[in-house]
Amino acid sequence: MNRSLPTLLWGLLSLMAPLPATADDSPVTDDGWEQGDDSWDDAGWDQTDSDTGPVLHGFSELALGGRTSDDPALADESLTLGEFRNRFELESAVNDMRLSIKADLYVDAVEHGGHGRLREAKLDLSPAESTDLRLGRQVLTWGTGDLLFLNDLFPKDWVSFFAGRDDEYLKAPSDSLKLSHFTDRVNFDLVWTPEFEADRSISGQRFSYFNSQSGLQTAQSPRIVGQDKGEWAVRIFGTEGSTEWALYGYYGFWKQANAMTVSGSAFHSPLQVYGASLRDNLFGGLGNIEIAWYETADGQGTDPAIPNDQFRWLSGYEREIRPRLTLGIQYYLEWTQQYDVLKSGDAGNPFRVDEYRHLISLRLTQRLLQDSLQLSWFSFWSPSDRDWLLRPVADYRFNDQFALTAGANIFGGKERHTFFGQFEDASNLYLRLRYSF
């Protein structure tokens, strides 16, 4: 797959090129109107769509990141990000069908060597007037949280997120079928992923993690028993006036391998999630509430190797507090059920999760210089785990082609085993220079 991707991509390109591009192909023509084009007045607006075939876009990006302090578990690796990445994006339409492909080719100094990843290869169809079908590799997102996901159980890539890749990479793609149906008041989404797609969790390759079995920080990849059964996600949603509401359901497995077999391997235990959310304008800003019930394979709480049921709550508020300065705050709760049973059954496990895990997030975004410069601060702080993640980022857009991003991920905590605390030695600074085409 890795090595054959360029061939595949160019094969597809040549396959698509002779297709007659319909008028639906693109809302505007590719008329050579570029930044710095002096022909702005006389323009090439008049070129018709039929003159343009599938258009290739993408970017090239150079990224570098390093640890702020040594990680004894990864003594030889001070780099957390080091890559030259090329993205190719291609879209083509035939009648009502639309094909979209996004592929990444990159060389990576941390996970040594060249890599190819097909990020998206999806086909859009509308089998009926009010029905859409999206087939293939796709990125899926729903829910109301800002970097907090209760009912969005689509795969995340935490390695990319922690390493400081573009936010886009926090969402990993999945090979899925998405069926949507729309009516005047109520809409339906159904997503079927035939083969379970787990989160890309921290596994020791780039960042070390805390192993609760050994009680030690480790860079050894955990032994994980794979899960190849399918998963289902549904959403019923609509807008009443200004209020967006949604009901959610998920039938699959924990995205993290947080259950343990008798032989000591981690696995993804069954999970069902039921939830709801509301989002609306509130006091000149934006308010949201989202809840979720996580029903696990250990509802009684008697098996310490399998997570207990959880109730999750999120409330958030965002508003512009000064011109171009936006503040967002979120409160998030994970409430583990049958906690007394868990406590009595895990032989006094010192690394047991708290019954109530509280998390508070703060986001400040300042836009400057005509939005060319965006300074943002995002932080997670858990008063119960007493740990934190600080994410300052500066984005500068030189022009339509070049953009520079500088940021940091600073982890810390009072204890080595908590969610953010274990990544203290993963704290890093990074820089990304991107050329878009």
Add this chain to the structure above:
Amino acid sequence: MFKPSLMLSALLFASGGAQASELQDVNKIVQQANLAAYYAADDGRAEARMLIEDRDGGRQSRQFTILRRDRAEGGDQDFLVAFSRPADVRNTVFMVAKHVAADDDRWLYLPGLDLVKRISAGDKRTSFMGSHYFYEDVSGRNLNDDEHKLLSSEGRFYQVLNTPKDPATVEFSRYQVWIDKANMLPVKIEYQDETGSVYRRVEVLDISEVQGIPTVTRSRVSDLRSGGSTTMEFRFQKYNIGLDDAVFSERSLRKLPRQWLKRPAS
């Protein structure tokens, strides 16, 4: 016999016409200007591009297609703005449900994350996609947010001074609008700071008739402090294309309504 009566009727007609077009009531003037600028026909589509220039000659561009539908003349409206250029904003979609009696609902769709991001209602006077235009310039400022005063109706223009009712929510202390009596389009707007000096100017550069409706085809906003400006051009405008409610929905954010965005045949 014949000639004087014709002359008389011509005079009557002319004076009658003059009376109808010479408005005295400032609220009527700003209402008509608002209708002319933002509510032409019942709906419409246009392709637009912006050239963003800074003082040092740096240039950026944006290209997008805009769909609009009026829910009520002078009342609530829906806008959908689909970006096609440059590469880093391609397929980004901006949607507004504009409400006259409540906060607007606004969404931004980020295709890389498949994220439908709702934008808080407050920050309307922030840059529209990196240009010198504000979001509010695109969808129109609520008439009820300002006190209006007719400064002059001499000559070709009505000159109206607008003062914000809630100064804390805006960066200007007042702004003056020149409204062309011939078509009731606001053709120049100058924003003043506390000292009364003009720091921001919006000008109409070209107007064309589209299906008989005077329509702005070229305008510019200048930031007089930074020396930067953005020029916006509209082409391929078409009115009354029959847009329905469903076009302005989450469905369109995640999957562009291409049958409406495509350039009309004529």
